[in-house]
Amino acid sequence: MLESASVARRPRASLALVLCVAVFAADPSNAAAPAPVEGKRAVLASAHPLATEAGREILAAGGNAVDAAVAVSFALSVVEPWSSGLGGGAFAVVHMGGETRTFDMREMAPAAATRDMFADPAKPGAPIPGASTSTAKAAGIPGLVRGMAGLHASYGRLPFEAVVAPALRLAHDGFPVSRRLRDAIAQVGPQMNADAQRVFMPRGVVPAVGERLVQADLAATLERIAKTRGEDFYLGETASELVRSVTAAGGIWTAKDLAGYFWKEREPVRGAFRGFDVVSMGPPSSGGLLLVQMLGVVERMDSGRKATEGWNGADRLHRLAETMKRAFAMRAIGLADPDYVPVDHERFIGKAAMDGLAKAVGAARRATPAAAISKLKVTGGERTHTTHFEIVTAEGDGVAVTQTVNLWFGNAQVAGRTGVVLNNEMDDFATLPGVPNAFGLVGDEGNAVAAGKRPLSSMTPTLVLKDGKVVGAFGSPGGSRIISTTFQVLLHVIVDGMDPSEALAAPRIHHQWMPDVLEVERFLLSPETRRELEKRGHHIEERGRMGNAMAIWRRDDGQGGVLEGAADPRGEGSALGL
Ligand code: GLY
Numbered sequence: 001m002l003e004s005a006s007v008a009r010r011p012r013a014s015l016a017l018v019l020c021v022a023v024f025a026a027d028p029s030n031a032a033a034p035a036p037v038e039g040k041r042a043v044l045a046s047a048h049p050l051a052t053e054a055g056r057e058i059l060a061a062g063g064n065a066v067d068a069a070v071a072v073s074f075a076l077s078v079v080e081p082w083s084s085g086l087g088g089g090a091f092a093v094v095h096m097g098g099e100t101r102t103f104d105m106r107e108m109a110p111a112a113a114t115r116d117m118f119a120d121p122a123k124p125g126a127p128i129p130g131a132s133t134s135t136a137k138a139a140g141i142p143g144l145v146r147g148m149a150g151l152h153a154s155y156g157r158l159p160f161e162a163v164v165a166p167a168l169r170l171a172h173d174g175f176p177v178s179r180r181l182r183d184a185i186a187q188v189g190p191q192m193n194a195d196a197q198r199v200f201m202p203r204g205v206v207p208a209v210g211e212r213l214v215q216a217d218l219a220a221t222l223e224r225i226a227k228t229r230g231e232d233f234y235l236g237e238t239a240s241e242l243v244r245s246v247t248a249a250g251g252i253w254t255a256k257d258l259a260g261y262f263w264k265e266r267e268p269v270r271g272a273f274r275g276f277d278v279v280s281m282g283p284p285s286s287g288g289l290l291l292v293q294m295l296g297v298v299e300r301m302d303s304g305r306k307a308t309e310g311w312n313g314a315d316r317l318h319r320l321a322e323t324m325k326r327a328f329a330m331r332a333i334g335l336a337d338p339d340y341v342p343v344d345h346e347r348f349i350g351k352a353a354m355d356g357l358a359k360a361v362g363a364a365r366r367a368t369p370a371a372a373i374s375k376l377k378v379t380g381g382e383r384t385h386t387t388h389f390e391i392v393t394a395e396g397d398g399v400a401v402t403q404t405v406n407l408w409f410g411n412a413q414v415a416g417r418t419g420v421v422l423n424n425e426m427d428d429f430a431t432l433p434g435v436p437n438a439f440g441l442v443g444d445e446g447n448a449v450a451a452g453k454r455p456l457s458s459m460t461p462t463l464v465l466k467d468g469k470v471v472g473a474f475g476s477p478g479g480s481r482i483i484s485t486t487f488q489v490l491l492h493v494i495v496d497g498m499d500p501s502e503a504l505a506a507p508r509i510h511h512q513w514m515p516d517v518l519e520v521e522r523f524l525l526s527p528e529t530r531r532e533l534e535k536r537g538h539h540i541e542e543r544g545r546m547g548n549a550m551a552i553w554r555r556d557d558g559q560g561g562v563l564e565g566a567a568d569p570r571g572e573g574s575a576l577g578l
Contacts (some may be wrong), residue, residue: 007072039577054166074167090403105147107140136251218419245416287460387479396469485547
């Protein structure tokens, strides 16, 4: 039976209570954070307890890490419809039976997409407000369903129908609306199209927390997907309804676009950090290259020794901020879909590049102004979205997946009778090169819109290996904060010796070069540390919660190791151990 460590000490209770306790109850032996869950056979963590439970069910039924991952992915599409879904995309980093592979299930621009499709013809150089986020044209051709079917075909042990079954049940029978879902519907509901309002506000109002949400159309779609190994979504009844509804709403999808979607295997981005092998997602995600680069810079700066300064001291935070801003400035140039633009990995993670960056960061006694790092001029806002989950087994297999429809509820449209929430991933292109997207991220011509192209992402699903076995998994949602969050959680575990739960609870910083602001979560900085950072020239702004990360780590217990995992206390997720 699967149980969390903290639950195992308690009498049996309802599943919802059990999962809540696993996430939120403070272990009396550890005042800083709840104890992580433990697993002898496997640990998994996701942003929703019912999705984690779907993965548990599949593992308990004899499924492997990939079976469980596909089950969690589809379940999240049902219970966390604001963050990801069948109408979106994903990246998966997979290590199974000694083989590491990365799966690109990112959306593709439809064939009729053009470089200037979001430009305002009346105002040269300006985008049409909202066109790349809130219209039918904002949706790229979804990759999640074919991608997950491909991942399952590569490694799955259980039948495809079996791994879709938990999601189908959740859509068909319904599930209690969580606080996050209620809040997301409250925020986006007024902008939703009629089909989305019919699904998410069935009584015409925002559902209450605890109210059962049934998604009958989505259940029917999932049933067709289950029976056809996903192909109905691209070639069948679902495909026809998707194209009909997107076209009716002014979009440019065609049946050929859907039929022609393909997931793609990408070369993993690999790095070494303190004796561990780090494997993450390469372009069209920027996440892996930036993560491995930043780890390389940090390692060079402390010459591989254990950091002597505190994890939240001014020296450490200054160094991380300087490292992050240089990485994000590089992200804005030359990163894009590698099928369209050659991406020079050496420029990011080659030895010379990381030596040079470490030297520059080391020499920066004061905060380096953004303009001194790159001449690009941008301003931008911030939004959150996306979801991350991961599974690690005792045999050393692991799957880390980050999936998304981009902003909350994507473009806020459900496609007709499919029950599918459409993404607004087209906004991750440089819709006008030099103009920031919803996350304030800017791109160059390389990431301009083009037919068939995949927009640049920040998603950073990451596995950490030792001696060819997975010993850790990391990742987060959060737009541009995905990369900085994943980076810091990983540092807390490997450098600071925190367990996954402590590492996730630790407050975070974020600097994305532009805007030139050091964002800090509340309660991170002591007054002295804040004064010291400001003295060094950092423009500090306090922020609410950043990210909703997951972490799994194999703790060395002297007896072959024990897997520990946790879900971010900022969210409503859960971890379970088997
Ligand atoms: N849609 C956000 C990302 O992929 O980074």
